[in-house]
Amino acid sequence: MNPDAKNQQGIKVTQEFHAATKNWISSLQFIEDELRFIENLMCSYVFEPDTPNLFERLQDYKERVQKIGIRMKEIAEALLDHENELSGLLESRKEGIDDGYASRHGEFQAAYLLFQQDFQWLKSEIFNYAGGILRKRRPDC
Secondary structure, eight states: OOHHHHHHHHHHHHHHHHHHHHHHHHHHHHHHHHHHHHHHHHTSSOBOTTOTTHHHHHHHHHHHHHHHHHHHHHHHHHHHHHHHHHHHHHHHTOSOOOHHHHHHHHHHHHHHHHHHHHHHHHHHHHHHHHHHHBOOOOTTO
């Protein structure tokens, strides 16, 4: 492959990595809103008060939501740094990324996907539990 074609290929890969990273960051911003909603839900008075182990379950969920929120912030910070580095590479129009950087991007992708899977699992678990113990609606609703 001639140097010009190699340079163009490197820039294309960098652009793809940059777009993926921006999508992950956007998704994390949405997840942050979802976490806020879940926290507000668990602190509300919408659950049947006589539910067995209600307090213990909600405490467990609150702790897990807090931990995943911390994890989300750590991943978001790392992704923002990664996105800034990719932006710098694109602005400089250099050859793009080397194999080490591509490997690092793969690690970011794996960390993001694992986080997203863990978050979706926790959210599903909370909503399935909460859906069964919500106070009954008023007849006029």
